[in-house]
Amino acid sequence: MNILLMIADDLGRMAGCYGETAIRTPNIDALAGRGTRFDMAFTSTASCSASRSVIYTGLHTHETGQYGLHHDHHHFMTFADVPTAPRLLNQAGYHTGIIGKVHVGPAEVYPWTLREESGTRDVAWVAARAGAYFAARQADRVPFFLTVGFIDPHRDETRGGFGNDDFGAEDPVFDPDAVAVPPFLPDLPEVRAELAAYYRSVHRLDRGVGLVLAALDAAGLAEDTLVVFLSDNGAPFLNSKTTLFDAGVHLPLILHRPGQRAGVANPNLVSFTDLLPTFLDLAGAAPDPGKRRGRSLLPILEDSAPRPGWDIVFGSHTFHEVTNYWPTRFLRTPRYKYHRNVAWQLDFPFSGDLYGSLSWQGIRRTDPVMIGKRPLRDYVRRPPEELFDLETDPQEVTNLAQDPDQADRLASFRARMEAWQRDTRDPWLYRDGVSVMAVEHHLPNGLHLPERFDFDPDRPGDR
Numbered sequence: 001m002n003i004l005l006m007i008a009d010d011l012g013r014m015a016g017c018y019g020e021t022a023i024r025t026p027n028i029d030a031l032a033g034r035g036t037r038f039d040m041a042f043t044s045t046a047s048c049s050a051s052r053s054v055i056y057t058g059l060h061t062h063e064t065g066q067y068g069l070h071h072d073h074h075h076f077m078t079f080a081d082v083p084t085a086p087r088l089l090n091q092a093g094y095h096t097g098i099i100g101k102v103h104v105g106p107a108e109v110y111p112w113t114l115r116e117e118s119g120t121r122d123v124a125w126v127a128a129r130a131g132a133y134f135a136a137r138q139a140d141r142v143p144f145f146l147t148v149g150f151i152d153p154h155r156d157e158t159r160g161g162f163g164n165d166d167f168g169a170e171d172p173v174f175d176p177d178a179v180a181v182p183p184f185l186p187d188l189p190e191v192r193a194e195l196a197a198y199y200r201s202v203h204r205l206d207r208g209v210g211l212v213l214a215a216l217d218a219a220g221l222a223e224d225t226l227v228v229f230l231s232d233n234g235a236p237f238l239n240s241k242t243t244l245f246d247a248g249v250h251l252p253l254i255l256h257r258p259g260q261r262a263g264v265a266n267p268n269l270v271s272f273t274d275l276l277p278t279f280l281d282l283a284g285a286a287p288d289p290g291k292r293r294g295r296s297l298l299p300i301l302e303d304s305a306p307r308p309g310w311d312i313v314f315g316s317h318t319f320h321e322v323t324n325y326w327p328t329r330f331l332r333t334p335r336y337k338y339h340r341n342v343a344w345q346l347d348f349p350f351s352g353d354l355y356g357s358l359s360w361q362g363i364r365r366t367d368p369v370m371i372g373k374r375p376l377r378d379y380v381r382r383p384p385e386e387l388f389d390l391e392t393d394p395q396e397v398t399n400l401a402q403d404p405d406q407a408d409r410l411a412s413f414r415a416r417m418e419a420w421q422r423d424t425r426d427p428w429l430y431r432d433g434v435s436v437m438a439v440e441h442h443l444p445n446g447l448h449l450p451e452r453f454d455f456d457p458d459r460p461g462d463r
Contacts, residue, residue: 001257002137002225003089003145003279004216007055008205009048009101009154010241011231013252014182015202022180023199024172027210028254031229035256036264036301042332043272045317046233046241046248048154049103051272053078055230056085056104058276058292060316062426068319070105076319078109085276086112089145092285095137099129101149112147121151121163121201123208131215138219145279150208153201155236160194160358162201171207174199183395184239184247184372190362191237198235222258226282228275229254238360239371239379242320242351244330244339245396249315261302268300268310269334293424306334314420318428324349327428331417337396338413339386342428345454347380373397384453387413430454432462 015025017032018039043051044060053059053066057078061067065079078084086096090111097114104110116129130148137144156163164171176192179199185191209229216222234240234248241248253270255278273294280286281296300307315330326349327342354360363369369376373395387403387410388396400406421429422436429436433455439447448462 001282002143002221003094003228003282004212004225005055005145005147005228005275006209006212006230007052007101007147007149008229008231008252009149009151010233010236011153011202011205011252012233012235012240012247013231013250014153014198014235015206015252017254018252020180022174022178024203025206027206027213028229028252031209031213031227031256032254032263034262035227035254035260036266038253038255038266038268038270038297040267040269040334041230041251041253041272042269042313042315043233043249043251044315046243047317047320048232049076050317050319051232052104052149054272055232055275056110057082058273058294060273060293060314060424060426062316062318062428063293063424066104068324069321070103074322075105076322077105080106080109082109084110085145085279086110088276088280088285089283092280092283093143094283095140095142095144096146097133097144098147098149099133100126101151103149119151121167121204123150123152123167123204123211126150126208127211127215130212131218134216134219134221138221143283145283148208148212150205152205152208153198153236155353155357159356159361160190160197162197164197164200164204167204171200171203182235182237182247182372184245185237185359186363186366186370186372188359188362188366191359194237194357194359224258226258227254227256230272230275236353237357238350238354238363239374241354242317242324243348244315244317244328246332246337246390246394249330255297255301257298257301264302264304266300266303267306268303269313269332270297270300270310271313271315312416314417316424316426320349320351324351329417329421329426329428331413331420335389335391336409336413337386337388337390338410338417339382339388340414340417341382341384341386342430342453344382344384348382385410385414 017029044054049070050061096112098112099116174196176196179195181187277294278297318327329340331338385401387400431449
């Protein structure tokens with residue numbers, strides 16, 4: 001069976017099928033109606049290149065070297081020995097291709113057979129190239145794995161734009177007064193103006209999804225193709241993109257397998273590390289010798305109730321831009337979220353596009369400065385650990401890490417996080433301010449690491 005993967009750029013859960021009624025996404029909604037909408041899907045990190053590398057490798061970024069963005073002069077790259085989706089599916093006899101945004105590297109680690117990289121927002125061009133690809137595969141009868149990387153709804157190079165000046169003629173203009181301001185943002189004129197422009201870009205993305213699916217159908221391949229739609233990270237606004245708050249990492253994931261039960265709302269917690277194992281399972285390809293974190297979603301594709309063992313996910317963020325160093329890890333269950341902020345003594349960094357945005361300019365001129373329900377100080381300066389009850393506090397504002405009633409839960413999550421970090425060989429598992437991996441060869445020879453995260457210059461002893 002073929003695989004078509006469509007990746008939205010910075011969409012978050014801003015789609016009708018995920019409850020955003022003010023945004024028009026009829027094609028995405030229709031795909032969800034035919035297939036499975038995963039309601040508890042999580043990326044590992046809310047950064048474009050890093051998240052995409054998780055999709056293509058089934059590993060977290062601290063395992064692959066794709067610690068942050070793959071662009072400009074100072075960029076990150078996936079290690080040469082990491083098996084990736086195009087490499088593994090090439091070996092399985094698939095024709096592999098990518099059209100549009102790539103944003104991972106180097107090319108030899110991601111050896112798509114066809115690579116038509118483009119930064120265009122012209123979704124008609126994207127669909128035409130996808131149509132040509134489908135026609136070629138229909139002719140040669142070779143199974144395929146095609147990724148379509150849309151640019152929308154990513155910001156453009158202006159301070160508040162989303163590429164609508166060039167390719168927005170077929171998409172509706174939204175009234176800033178009619179947008180729905182998400183709870184992670186304050187209701188300000190600048191925010192509403194950017195959201196209105198963002199909505200138009202989302203609509204263009206949705207139109208592109210419809211055009212690509214129409215091309216797949218026209219080629220006669222729809223009944224033999226697994227279709228996957230997702231977003232790489234949250235919406236390009238503060239409190240979302242580049243953060244591990246749910247607005248950044250709790251994302252859409254829609255799968256449609258021909259013949260499946262339609263309209264499934266799947267409540268199981270799934271990770272983007274599960275996607276490559278799903279592709280390999282569908283292709284009948286043996287897992288590669290490397291250790292993969294995820295597992296195939298095919299056995300639970302039609303589940304509409306929680307299944308035992310699908311109740312926890314982990315995430316890992318280290319960089320966005322090379323200057324945005326802020327390593328942090330998260331653990332998510334159906335109700336609770338635990339953050340381990342490794343570099344908590346640093347201010348949380350602003351990415352360049354968000355710092356330059358008109359929405360941030362408007363936010364910073366208010367008094368007091370609030371980012372959604374979060375005071376600015378709490379956004380920029382965070383403690384070493386955060387624990388949130390998402391049932392009562394879905395915006396992750398009230399930190400329960402110091403609550404005596406939560407001490408047992410905190411200790412349990414801390415232990416599970418450390419076990420996961422050890423299992424994934426995370427260099428950012430710290431004790432006494434040093435990486436455990438960096439000094440582990442000294443431990444058998446008597447080195448003792450105090451049971452604390454950070455080095456304390458006022459108590460430098462090792463006991």
